[in-house]
Every structure is written in C-alpha cells, then in structure tokens.
Amino acid sequence: MLIKNSLDEMEKREISLKVIKSIIEKKGRDCLYDLTGLSGGFLATQEELDLLETYIGPAIFEEKLQVLGKNHLGGEKIFAVNRTSSGILATILSIVEKDSFVVHFLPEFPAHPSIPRSCALVGANYLEFDDIDKFISIFPDNVSLVIITGSTMDHKILDEKSFKTVIDLANEKNISVLVDDASGARLRTAIFSQKKAIELGADLVVTSTDKLMNGPRGGLMAGKKDLINQIKTKAHQFGLEAQPPSILAMVKGLENYNENDLKKSLNKKDELMELLANDFKMFEKTPTGVMVSEDNLKNEIINHFKKDNTHDYGKILDKFSNKDLCFIWAMLLLKEEGIVTIPAVSMPGASATVRFDLAAVDAERIDVDIIFNKIKNSFESLLSVINDEKLAKDTIFTFD
Known part of the structure; x- marks a missing residue:
C-alpha cells in the first residue's frame, strides 16, 4: 500500500499542484484540462x-x-x-x-x-x-x-x-x-x-x-x-x-x-462513452460525464493482464490498494496527458473515483476523441508503471 494515511494524501496533492504549476509555466494554461467538475472560477471586474x-x-x-x-x-x-x-x-x-x-x-x-x-x-x-x-x-x-x-x-x-x-x-x-x-x-x-x-x-x-x-x-x-x-x-x-x-x-x-451549460454535456458524454466501450469495461456514466470506481479499475487491470498472459498479476496487485491504483492513474493522467482529475488534487478522505466531467469549462476546449486517446495512453502507462513498485511510488510522490 502506497497511500497509508491523510498525510500521504496531502503530500500527493502537493506534488500534483507542483505538476500543474510546471505545466502552465512550460506549456501554458491551454495544455492543461481540468475535468474535475470542481474547477470553479473568479469572475470580477x-x-x-x-x-x-x-x-x-x-x-x-x-x-x-x-x-x-x-x-x-x-x-x-x-x-x-x-x-x-x-x-x-x-x-x-x-x-x-x-x-x-x-x-x-x-x-x-x-x-x-x-x-x-x-x-x-x-x-x-x-x-x-x-x-x-x-x-x-x-x-x-x-x-x-x-x-x-x-x-x-x-x-x-x-x-x-x-x-x-x-x-x-x-x-x-x-x-x-x-x-x-x-x-x-x-x-x-x-x-x-x-x-x-x-x-x-x-x-x-x-x-x-x-x-x-x-x-x-x-x-x-x-x-x-x-x-x-x-x-x-x-x-x-x-x-x-x-x-x-x-x-x-x-x-x-x-x-x-x-443550467443549459450542464445539459449541453449530455451529448458529449454519450460520445465519449461510446468510444470507451470499445476498449474498456470499467467506465460508468455520471450525470455529466464518465467515471471509474476503485473496484472497476482493478478489475480492468486484471482483465488486461490476463489478455497479455501476465501470470504474476496477483503478486503485482498485492502491492497496491484499490485507492493506490486510482491515485497512480490520476497522477499519470496529470503528468503525461495534462488532465486533472479529482484523485490527483483531492483533500484527504475524498473519493478516489476517477471522474471525467464533461460539464467542466475545459471540456469545451478538447474534442472527445482526444480525451479518449489521453485516457487510453495513460491506462497503458498505468499497466507498465505498476510492474515496478518504486516507479509507482515515484509517480505519486515525486516531482521531476
């Protein structure tokens, strides 16, 4: 288990914030996509x-x-x-x-x-x-x-x-x-x-x-x-x-x-779900997007390991809790794909479910097929990273 307590969760969050700052400084805000649905804002003259x-x-x-x-x-x-x-x-x-x-x-x-x-x-x-x-x-x-x-x-x-x-x-x-x-x-x-x-x-x-x-x-x-x-x-x-x-x-x-801005997300959600269904079984619809629960993520990983004849997948997964897997994936989504999800930046005790909210303001700037590719690429990275416990730990707790 990598995330053992609230202090670990807070450390994970602080690393995520450093990554976000680095992406904005090096690539610009347009290369970061906050799909948490919690992005908020401060509009004022x-x-x-x-x-x-x-x-x-x-x-x-x-x-x-x-x-x-x-x-x-x-x-x-x-x-x-x-x-x-x-x-x-x-x-x-x-x-x-x-x-x-x-x-x-x-x-x-x-x-x-x-x-x-x-x-x-x-x-x-x-x-x-x-x-x-x-x-x-x-x-x-x-x-x-x-x-x-x-x-x-x-x-x-x-x-x-x-x-x-x-x-x-x-x-x-x-x-x-x-x-x-x-x-x-x-x-x-x-x-x-x-x-x-x-x-x-x-x-x-x-x-x-x-x-x-x-x-x-x-x-x-x-x-x-x-x-x-x-x-x-x-x-x-x-x-x-x-x-x-x-x-x-x-x-x-x-x-x-x-409220019409929320309703507009419904069609985009259906488009993304249709793409995802061809490659994954772990996704569920939310009112304004899609999500992956802790259990569904673990089951999806097991299914992919079985397809690849990875016989020691049980030994691999014994090193991580279901929450760990969500945190690792969320950090890979952020570090490699520029997508912010709740597990990467959440406060201690929050749900580890990985959610992609298409009612988020940033969702208007990114096509559904690009979101799909970023999800697919990051999941493939996840399968590779969890083969190495040190690399998995560094993914959560290390900022390069």
Missing part, C-alpha cells in the same frame, strides 16, 4: 476588485448574494461559508447536542467525511443509512439533526420520493433537516428536474460554489432565518465564514450560472 476591503466588501456584495442565493437555493436567508464542510461543521456545532444522534440518509455510501468528523467533535452519535426501510425502522430517539445527501461525491442522485420520506419523518418529530447538496443543487435540478431542497421541505441546505458552476471554492447556505442566524453566529466564532473575495466570486458565479 477591476472596479469590483477595488471594493474588496474588510468591511466595504461585505457591505456591497452580501446584499447581492442574498438575492442571487435565494433564487438559486430558496430559503429565507443566505449565508456564505468558506467551504461546504465549514457549513456542515457550523451547523453541527450550533444544533447538535452531546450524546444525541445525527442521522444521515444518502443514496450510496460512503458519506462525505466532514459529517462524521463534525459529529465526533461535539460528542454526538452518528448513524448513516442508504436503505429507506432501515432508516425508518432503526430511527433512534434523541435525534438532534437529520442530514440528507442529495448527490454523493460520485454523483449518485437521491430520488425525490426518498427525499420526501426522510423530510416528512423528521418534520413529524420536529427535527431540523440539513441537505448536503454540494453538487446536487445543480445536478438534481438541472439534469434530473427535481425540486430544490428547500422546496422539498428541508430547513437548511448547503452547496459548493465551485461544483458545476464558475464560482470559488466555497459554500453557500440557505434556510430558515432563525437557524441561519444561529449557524452564522457560531461560524463567526470559529472563522468559518467566507471572506469578501469569496463572496464577490460567489455573486459573479451565480450571475453567470446557466
């Missing part, structure tokens, strides 16, 4: 940038954010935090009592690690479910908060029926509901025509302003005014609130968001 002072910035831009945020998410009040995880933490610090339960329903395991980690900080008991019948039958007493994930880290979407069932049960018991709709606030509504979380009856919702929209890495909360005020007060005590530059960038991102 010079006049707006000149207003980014500590107190003037919020005075000017928070009012605009209230209007745009309510239009995007609904709710009585909007609050900007420096990350979605910050909003989740601030909510749990504000609402959840020690020894009480936080019950989380999501379409597919695992949960984003910020949720159980935040519960641990306040000494709360944490339960998570992906089966609605078990959620109903095991629902404990003394629940402080119900959390729903609208779209997982791998873009698995929760159906509206389950959404409503969870919210209705919480409402019956007078328990607040927070929806972690990091990408779901756009995926669910634009691609799956679902209602906004607030419209479905949630008390609170938080979304990521860099996921599938051209905004900064930050979080935007909406919900009932009294709850938002309570969370906002707690967030300011711990420095979890967004700062003026991020607030401006959120305003500009929301102003420029157009």
Whole structure:
C-alpha cells in the first residue's frame, strides 16, 4: 500500500499542484484540462476588485448574494461559508447536542467525511443509512439533526420520493433537516428536474460554489432565518465564514450560472462513452460525464493482464490498494496527458473515483476523441508503471 494515511494524501496533492504549476509555466494554461467538475472560477471586474476591503466588501456584495442565493437555493436567508464542510461543521456545532444522534440518509455510501468528523467533535452519535426501510425502522430517539445527501461525491442522485420520506419523518418529530447538496443543487435540478431542497421541505441546505458552476471554492447556505442566524453566529466564532473575495466570486458565479451549460454535456458524454466501450469495461456514466470506481479499475487491470498472459498479476496487485491504483492513474493522467482529475488534487478522505466531467469549462476546449486517446495512453502507462513498485511510488510522490 502506497497511500497509508491523510498525510500521504496531502503530500500527493502537493506534488500534483507542483505538476500543474510546471505545466502552465512550460506549456501554458491551454495544455492543461481540468475535468474535475470542481474547477470553479473568479469572475470580477477591476472596479469590483477595488471594493474588496474588510468591511466595504461585505457591505456591497452580501446584499447581492442574498438575492442571487435565494433564487438559486430558496430559503429565507443566505449565508456564505468558506467551504461546504465549514457549513456542515457550523451547523453541527450550533444544533447538535452531546450524546444525541445525527442521522444521515444518502443514496450510496460512503458519506462525505466532514459529517462524521463534525459529529465526533461535539460528542454526538452518528448513524448513516442508504436503505429507506432501515432508516425508518432503526430511527433512534434523541435525534438532534437529520442530514440528507442529495448527490454523493460520485454523483449518485437521491430520488425525490426518498427525499420526501426522510423530510416528512423528521418534520413529524420536529427535527431540523440539513441537505448536503454540494453538487446536487445543480445536478438534481438541472439534469434530473427535481425540486430544490428547500422546496422539498428541508430547513437548511448547503452547496459548493465551485461544483458545476464558475464560482470559488466555497459554500453557500440557505434556510430558515432563525437557524441561519444561529449557524452564522457560531461560524463567526470559529472563522468559518467566507471572506469578501469569496463572496464577490460567489455573486459573479451565480450571475453567470446557466443550467443549459450542464445539459449541453449530455451529448458529449454519450460520445465519449461510446468510444470507451470499445476498449474498456470499467467506465460508468455520471450525470455529466464518465467515471471509474476503485473496484472497476482493478478489475480492468486484471482483465488486461490476463489478455497479455501476465501470470504474476496477483503478486503485482498485492502491492497496491484499490485507492493506490486510482491515485497512480490520476497522477499519470496529470503528468503525461495534462488532465486533472479529482484523485490527483483531492483533500484527504475524498473519493478516489476517477471522474471525467464533461460539464467542466475545459471540456469545451478538447474534442472527445482526444480525451479518449489521453485516457487510453495513460491506462497503458498505468499497466507498465505498476510492474515496478518504486516507479509507482515515484509517480505519486515525486516531482521531476
């Protein structure tokens, strides 16, 4: 196993950032393709940038954010935090009592690690479910908060029926509901025509302003005014609130968001999937692209080794975890092909699924057949690299 802990993941991320900087310096930004779907952006005029002072910035831009945020998410009040995880933490610090339960329903395991980690900080008991019948039958007493994930880290979407069932049960018991709709606030509504979380009856919702929209890495909360005020007060005590530059960038991102941009990715996704299906079995469609899970990548590697009569493939693969394989491939995609995927640059604890998001801004600059060739070339490199454990380790942890 190469990646053993969070420190290893952080080191991997730092190497990736050095590689990205090197590519841009040597070849230019046009030779780098960010297909994470998390690329975000910072759109602003010079006049707006000149207003980014500590107190003037919020005075000017928070009012605009209230209007745009309510239009995007609904709710009585909007609050900007420096990350979605910050909003989740601030909510749990504000609402959840020690020894009480936080019950989380999501379409597919695992949960984003910020949720159980935040519960641990306040000494709360944490339960998570992906089966609605078990959620109903095991629902404990003394629940402080119900959390729903609208779209997982791998873009698995929760159906509206389950959404409503969870919210209705919480409402019956007078328990607040927070929806972690990091990408779901756009995926669910634009691609799956679902209602906004607030419209479905949630008390609170938080979304990521860099996921599938051209905004900064930050979080935007909406919900009932009294709850938002309570969370906002707690967030300011711990420095979890967004700062003026991020607030401006959120305003500009929301102003420029157009759900039709997401819908345009659907045809391109189908074209890429058709090409990939001729050479690979490991790819699955996502709402806006394609992805490869940890298990599917390992199985694909095994199948290729069998075709090549590599009899010692078991001995080769015993050296690596499934996550390692995803990290190695992601680093090869970056170093050799200039494609940025989440496992290369992700924070510790994030999903290792390798995803190619065709709703990303950079996807507009690159043809589907070029993406296919880059995927194919990097996979062939992966098969070669994992034959040498030192070379595999250097691929992740070494910057040339």
